[in-house]
Amino acid sequence: MMSDDTRSVVIERTLDTSVDVAWNMWADPAHFAAWYGPGGAAIPVADMDVRVGGRRLICMEMQTPNGPMQMWFTGEFQEVVVNKRLVYTDAMSDDQGNILSPEQTRMPGDHPETTTVIVEFEDLGDRTKMTLTHVGVPTDSPGAMGWNMAIDKLVEYIAAA
Numbered sequence: 001m002m003s004d005d006t007r008s009v010v011i012e013r014t015l016d017t018s019v020d021v022a023w024n025m026w027a028d029p030a031h032f033a034a035w036y037g038p039g040g041a042a043i044p045v046a047d048m049d050v051r052v053g054g055r056r057l058i059c060m061e062m063q064t065p066n067g068p069m070q071m072w073f074t075g076e077f078q079e080v081v082v083n084k085r086l087v088y089t090d091a092m093s094d095d096q097g098n099i100l101s102p103e104q105t106r107m108p109g110d111h112p113e114t115t116t117v118i119v120e121f122e123d124l125g126d127r128t129k130m131t132l133t134h135v136g137v138p139t140d141s142p143g144a145m146g147w148n149m150a151i152d153k154l155v156e157y158i159a160a161a
Helices: 019-027 029-035 142-160
Strands: 008-015 042-048 055-064 067-081 085-093 115-123 128-135
Touching (some): 019 085, 019 115, 029 042
Antiparallel strands (some): 042 055, 085 115
């Protein structure tokens, strides 16, 4: 499901797992690295200090016709309510977590330097309704497509666990 706001991606999924497991998919770096990113992407680095004010540094690696390419993302956890809500900032960065401008990352000039990711969890017993909102990412962007691919990978990862 997409939002009417063209500057936010909203994806709702009902996951066939408990809210505890769904939460851990986002809060445990090993689980997060296993499913995050679009198809074909690997996450060799997922440093996540999941607490308010905690930092995150994620490396996404993809094979391209010109060889492997790495993209780094950094941010800060703004809200952490276990099994309910996770809010963090997200920005492209270098491998040290220094934020890069849209121009430095070849993004359009009107792309925000920092965006916000909100993940909400609703306990449905043995299932969990998860709503992801990425504020600042247009619904028709590569980022939106990447999120849909990543959430598909999350569903597959949970099913295989």
